[in-house]
Amino acid sequence: MPQEQFDELLRFFKVLGNESRLKILGLLAAQERSVGELSELLDVKEPTVSHHLAAMKELGLVTMRADGNARLYQLDTQFLIQMSKDVFSQESLATLVDDTAVDAWEQKVLRSFLDGEQIKAIPSQYKKQRVLMAWMAERFERGVRYEEREVNEIIKRHYNDYAWFRRALVDHQFMARDKGVYWRL
Amino acid sequence: MPQEQFDELLRFFKVLGNESRLKILGLLAAQERSVGELSELLDVKEPTVSHHLAAMKELGLVTMRADGNARLYQLDTQFLIQMSKDVFSQESLATLVDDTAVDAWEQKVLRSFLDGEQIKAIPSQYKKQRVLMAWMAERFERGVRYEEREVNEIIKRHYNDYAWFRRALVDHQFMARDKGVYWRL
DNA sequence: CTCCTATTTCGATTTCTATCTAAATAGATT
DNA sequence: AATCTATTTAGATAGAAATCGAAATAGGAG
Numbered sequence: 001m002p003q004e005q006f007d008e009l010l011r012f013f014k015v016l017g018n019e020s021r022l023k024i025l026g027l028l029a030a031q032e033r034s035v036g037e038l039s040e041l042l043d044v045k046e047p048t049v050s051h052h053l054a055a056m057k058e059l060g061l062v063t064m065r066a067d068g069n070a071r072l073y074q075l076d077t078q079f080l081i082q083m084s085k086d087v088f089s090q091e092s093l094a095t096l097v098d099d100t101a102v103d104a105w106e107q108k109v110l111r112s113f114l115d116g117e118q119i120k121a122i123p124s125q126y127k128k129q130r131v132l133m134a135w136m137a138e139r140f141e142r143g144v145r146y147e148e149r150e151v152n153e154i155i156k157r158h159y160n161d162y163a164w165f166r167r168a169l170v171d172h173q174f175m176a177r178d179k180g181v182y183w184r185l
Numbered sequence: 186m187p188q189e190q191f192d193e194l195l196r197f198f199k200v201l202g203n204e205s206r207l208k209i210l211g212l213l214a215a216q217e218r219s220v221g222e223l224s225e226l227l228d229v230k231e232p233t234v235s236h237h238l239a240a241m242k243e244l245g246l247v248t249m250r251a252d253g254n255a256r257l258y259q260l261d262t263q264f265l266i267q268m269s270k271d272v273f274s275q276e277s278l279a280t281l282v283d284d285t286a287v288d289a290w291e292q293k294v295l296r297s298f299l300d301g302e303q304i305k306a307i308p309s310q311y312k313k314q315r316v317l318m319a320w321m322a323e324r325f326e327r328g329v330r331y332e333e334r335e336v337n338e339i340i341k342r343h344y345n346d347y348a349w350f351r352r353a354l355v356d357h358q359f360m361a362r363d364k365g366v367y368w369r370l
Numbered sequence: 371c372t373c374c375t376a377t378t379t380c381g382a383t384t385t386c387t388a389t390c391t392a393a394a395t396a397g398a399t400t
Numbered sequence: 401a402a403t404c405t406a407t408t409t410a411g412a413t414a415g416a417a418a419t420c421g422a423a424a425t426a427g428g429a430g
Contacts, residue, residue, distance in 0.1 A: 010207050017202035018388080022195050035407060037312050041290055048389050050408055069397050069406040084269055105226055125375095127222055203418080220377060233419050235378055254376040254427055310405095 008059075012083055015059050020044055021052045028062060028075035035071055106131045119159040130172065136165065137174040140184040151175075151182050193244075197268060200244050205229055206237045213247060213260035220256055291316050304344040315357065321350065322359040325369040336360075336367050 016022055023042055027033055035053065039046045053073050056062045061080065062073045109131045113120055119136075123129055139154050140146065146154075148166075155162040166182075169175040175182050201207055208227055212218055220238065224231045238258050241247045246265065247258050294316040298305055304321075308314050324339050325331065331339075333351075340347040351367075354360040360367050 006207070010202065010204055013198050013202035013207065015202075017195065017198035017200075019195055020388080022191070022198065034312070036310075036405095044388095045390060046407065047391085047409080051388080054408085066397085069404090071407065127219075127225075205418080221375095229418095230420060231377065232379080232421080236418080239378085251427085254374090256377065 011059055012061075015055055015061065018052070020048070021056060024049070024052060024056065025061070025075065028073060029077075032072045032074040034067075035073070038073075106134075110135060117158055122159075129168070133165075133169055133172055133174050137169060137184055140175065140182075142184050144183065146182045148180055148182065196244055197246075200240055200246065203237070205233070206241060209234070209237060209241065210246070210260065213258060214262075217250075217257045217259040219252075220258070223258075291319075295320060302343055307344075314353070318350075318354055318357055318359050322354060322369055325360065325367075327369050329368065331367045333365055333367065 016025065020042055024038055027038060027041060033041075035046055035049050038044075038053075039049045042049065053062065053064070057064060057073075061076060063076055064071050064073050066072075109123070109128050113123055113128070113132060114135075119132065123132065136155065136158065139158070140151075151166055152162045155165050159165055170177050170182075173185055176185050201210065205227055209223055212223060212226060218226075220231055220234050223229075223238075224234045227234065238247065238249070242249060242258075246261060248261055249256050249258050251257075294308070294313050298308055298313070298317060299320075304317065308317065321340065321343065324343070325336075336351055337347045340350050344350055355362050355367075358370055360369050
């Protein structure tokens with residue numbers, strides 16, 4: 001999800017995450033209202049209401065039209081409905097946070113424990129170990145069946161203690177073994 | 186909408202109206218995560234993440250399970266989906282704010298300008314005038330056709346300047362007129 | 371039982387946010 | 401033009417929320 005979209009969503013929740021503004025939303029859902037009316041209904045001073053309405057307008061949640069001195073605010077129902085659909089769709093949820101955040105961290109881990117293709121050391125933290133294991137798993141092609149001898153050889157190119165690493169890969173389900181034959185999961 | 190429900194909705198928006206928590210939502214949408222993982226991914230200290238997760242859990246947005254020392258948090262997708270459906274349905278929108286707030290204000294206006302059934306004075310504010318007009322309109326039965334003479338008579342029971350009030354009722358569409366016959370809208 | 375690791379609780383600090391009063395603006399009325 | 405009315409802008413203040421470091425807690429490993 002692009003930063004821009006994330007920000008709009010965040011602003012949307014921020015705007016509605018306030019008692020006065022949520023009440024305003026409800027009142028405007030019924031009919032358009034002037035600042036003064038809302039002020040009386042909510043028992044909040046005009047400047048405050050005006051302030052809230054500006055935020056809602058900025059977001060696109062309400063529209064405004066002048067009527068004499070009064071400004072009548074109206075809820076943009078379409079906007080709200082569209083928002084709710086967008087927001088809660090499975091896809092948008094899945095991409096709420098850009099993967100780059102995750103990638104960045106994993107890259108950092110790889111950088112600090114890899115010297116080119118060589119593993120310098122095994123991290124003590126489990127979650128960092130997993131990053132290394134995932135990296136090592138990528139050295140194996142999916143759908144290919146490897147003899148234990150081959151597995152050891154491939155691992156040995158990157159890390160000395162191939163036996164430990166081979167077991168780790170199986171234990172943590174990056175690879176599977178059956179009757180001495182291995183394959184990537 | 187009952188107060189309780191309004192509060193839950195408000196809390197929902199408050200919880201999601203925070204950058205860190207919205208990011209957490211996104212990360213958990215992809216997979217369950219421990220506090221430490223989230224802390225690193227968000228670049229925010231553990232106590233803060235723990236604090237946010239507590240709020241989300243309190244709301245029912247996430248569930249938690251222990252795994253060794255770690256606590257793995259998982260998004261309750263069902264909760265989120267249900268929330269979005271409930272929240273943005275037309276009905277709930279329409280009843281977001283209890284009508285009692287509106288009624289209370291109108292009652293207040295009526296109390297201050299009515300002495301029993303007698304109108305003491307006409308408010309200068311338009312929105313208050315409308316309350317009086319609505320009240321007066323209720324003195325007429327729907328579906329009944331009134332002669333102008335009858336209209337004047339009924340108004341005069343409550344307010345002296347019947348001509349002004351009669352015109353106001355028509356102008357502001359509480360009543361309609363055709364060829365000297367009136368009826369309530 | 372002791373140490374280590376992951377998390378939570380506590381308390382303090384800093385940053386936001388809602389709200390108000392007072393003053394400025396602008397449209398309508400006389 | 402002068403005045404009135406509704407709203408907005410500006411500036412100040414109080415209250416809430418986010419965040420952190422330090423300390424407490426609790427599970428797992430040696």
